[in-house]
Amino acid sequence: MLPGAARHGYEPDVPGEFTLSTAAIAVPILAEGEDDGGFHAPGIEEFFPDAIFGSTELGSFFGFDRIMLVRLVVVAVLLLLLWLATRRASLIPSRGQSIVELGVGFVRDQIAEQILGKERARPYLAMLTTIFFTVLAMNLAGIVPFLNIAGTSRIGLPLVLALWVFIVYLSAGVRKHGLGKYLKAQLFPPGVPWPAYVLITPIEALQVFVLRPATLTIRLVANMMAGHLMLVLCFAATHFLLLEGGGLIKLTGLLAFAGGLFITLFEVFIALLQAYIFTLLSAIYVNFALEEEH
Amino acid sequence: MEGNLATIGYGLATIGPGIGLGVMIGQTQAATARQPEVSGRLFTNMMIGAALIEVLGLLGLVAGLMFS
Numbered sequence: 001m002l003p004g005a006a007r008h009g010y011e012p013d014v015p016g017e018f019t020l021s022t023a024a025i026a027v028p029i030l031a032e033g034e035d036d037g038g039f040h041a042p043g044i045e046e047f048f049p050d051a052i053f054g055s056t057e058l059g060s061f062f063g064f065d066r067i068m069l070v071r072l073v074v075v076a077v078l079l080l081l082l083w084l085a086t087r088r089a090s091l092i093p094s095r096g097q098s099i100v101e102l103g104v105g106f107v108r109d110q111i112a113e114q115i116l117g118k119e120r121a122r123p124y125l126a127m128l129t130t131i132f133f134t135v136l137a138m139n140l141a142g143i144v145p146f147l148n149i150a151g152t153s154r155i156g157l158p159l160v161l162a163l164w165v166f167i168v169y170l171s172a173g174v175r176k177h178g179l180g181k182y183l184k185a186q187l188f189p190p191g192v193p194w195p196a197y198v199l200i201t202p203i204e205a206l207q208v209f210v211l212r213p214a215t216l217t218i219r220l221v222a223n224m225m226a227g228h229l230m231l232v233l234c235f236a237a238t239h240f241l242l243l244e245g246g247g248l249i250k251l252t253g254l255l256a257f258a259g260g261l262f263i264t265l266f267e268v269f270i271a272l273l274q275a276y277i278f279t280l281l282s283a284i285y286v287n288f289a290l291e292e293e294h
Numbered sequence: 295m296e297g298n299l300a301t302i303g304y305g306l307a308t309i310g311p312g313i314g315l316g317v318m319i320g321q322t323q324a325a326t327a328r329q330p331e332v333s334g335r336l337f338t339n340m341m342i343g344a345a346l347i348e349v350l351g352l353l354g355l356v357a358g359l360m361f362s
Binding site for chain 1: 335338341342344345346348349352353355356359
């Protein structure tokens, strides 16, 4: 897995016509002045690889690139694993079935029922479980050999999931309280002196309609992006220091490699944590919408 | 010396969330030590708080990429 990661990081990707600048993180950390043979620090272009077919240029109609391919592979693998595990579901679970049941049970007991309560959680269990498994599988793709990039490390997928949660909690609130009462409960929280509404109402409106889905998206994307950049940086540095460094410098290459291993393990933790947090916050937002007036 | 001021900006952006996480995790530890029986509930609340604090640090990262 490690050579694959290093190779991917070292490839001097040509980022097509993207207007996003790479200057922010493409600081030449160990750079020599000239381009060839120097150290290629990873940048935002890592997340916009060349198209496999079609074109990913701005304004083009359709493009299919590596990250899309990784997402499709992850979806296929996830469906296959879930199918295999539940194909012959029995009361005494097999090993595969019990692992999947562990995940499903975790979402139900630790997230949905703890936040929403037993009865209210039921209609949302399917959504929360789907989100948990999708995010987890997509995140773990970031450390799987030859995939080497998380499906969630570009904004599309997290945005879709966040919009799903957004629509679900809005419609849950409207269905439970009716449009007027829901908006009143959300935008004019009771128990505040009325002049305070001048301040509170815009903040709450921003919170409900923009910030919740936006922060859900940004949290996941930025986490996976930062993790991938750290991995690429470590393994690219290993590659560079071992091959180009002379004498004792080669030893620092080993240090960079150890750092890369450590970050790989750290990424497993982050993948689990982000899947948990995304699902937890989804449950909380649904709960806010369902709450009686407080 | 070459570089980009955005790097320093992100360094600064991590200070606030760092303080926030420190206070929150420390308080949760103290609360768990006092009342171990509610540690599950405290942990869930800590994770919610961590998610809210974390996004502040990540905004710095995203802003660094966007406005460079």
